[in-house]
Amino acid sequence: MVVNDALGSRYDVMVVGEYYFDLIFRGLPDVPKISADLWAEEFEWVPGAAYSTALALARLGTRAGWWCTFGNDIFSRMIIDEARRENIDDGLFIHLDKPLRRVSAAFSFAHDRGFISYAEQPDPLPKPGDLDRIRPRILLLQGFSLDQERRTLVQAARDLGIIVCSDLQHVDYKLSTPGIEEMLRLIDVFLPNSSEAKALTGEDDVERALASIARFCPTVVIKCGADGAIASSKGENCRVPALAVDVFDTTGAGDCFNAGFVHGMLNEPDLRGAIEIAVICGSLAVTGYGGRNLPFEKDLTKYRRREAAI
Structure with missing residues (x-):
């Protein structure tokens, strides 16, 4: 599945997506609700x-x-500092001389987690000219939408020979939503999780959901949590189990x-x-806070x- 390197870019992958400053609370006695004062462990x-x-x-x-x-707020500054400490390339960072706060409070349980989030404004997407200048081999988009700005970006990537990958992230679309089929046909690799895939297709079985989405998108990979992942690519189907790990926090596992x-x-x-490496990363992500492991x-x-021995 090795991708052609004809573009000769500085970057193999261009990740497009917002930061969030995650506050993670674990060991709660219950799910947060009105009039309840909960203390995390x-x-x-x-x-x-x-x-x-x-x-x-x-x-x-x-x-x-x-x-x-x-922005110039404390959350932005702390994220930038962490990124540089971890040797994340900062060549595509955009800096504004004003606050741009994005904060999430996560209540984390072993089986799942929920968020209360705040964002001051959405991130601007790259323009077609930015793609032409940067020329990554793969464009990896966080989230999914049907707005014209994103469609223009995806079409520009396709015109430049850039492979487009996108996840879904709990948007309220159905396959019957106008424009959804056309957008899926423009995406090379679609990466929903199992609950998203079932909600999108109306199927209660993840394999039927996979088959339904694969009618439109060349490669579909569905993240199934503790059950690993299943995928379909150009008629080839594949299933890979998750690693046997102790779940600590599921925040960030899909990313x-x-x-x-x-x-x-x-x-x-x-x-x-490719799925084996994805499953290793997703499995290890849940063994520590926010995907740090x-x-x-x-x-x-x-x-x-270890996986081969299972």
Whole structure:
């Protein structure tokens, strides 16, 4: 599944997505609700959202640039400091001389998590001219929408021969939504999780959801949490189990999975190899706060041996 390197860019991957400053509360006695004063047993803050994707790619040794806008507020400054400490390339950072706060409070349980979030404004997407200048081999988009700005960006990437990957992130679309089929046909790799895929298709079975989406998108990879992942690519179907790990915090696991899959696209000979790396990244992400327990490239062989022994 190795991607052609004809573009000759500084970046193999261009990650497009916002940062969030995640406040993570663990060990809550119940889900937060009105009139309840809950005390967490543990707390941590971590950079989140597309930061997790950029971090995973940096640790895997992928040449990745992160297109993200930051302000002059304390949250932006702390995320930038962490990114530089982790050797995340900052060549595509956009800096504004005003606050641009994006904060999420996550209440984390072993089986799932929820968020209360605040963002002052959405990130501007790159323009077609930016893509023409940067020329990544792969464009990895956080989130999904049908607005004209995103459609123009995706079409420009396709015209330049750039592979487009996108996740879904709980948007309220159905396959019957006008424009959804056309957008899926423009995307090369679609990366929803199982609940998103079932909600999008109206199917209650993840394999039927996979088949339904694969009618429109060449490669579909569905993240199935503790059950690993399933995928369909040009008629080839594949299932890879998750690693056996102790779940600590699921925040950021999907973003880390996406990074692992894209790294696999660039380096693995086939679909299964790419999914194996994605599953390793997603599985290890849940063993610490906010995806911080991510592997480095040198660690992959060890975890692939462990997976083969299952």
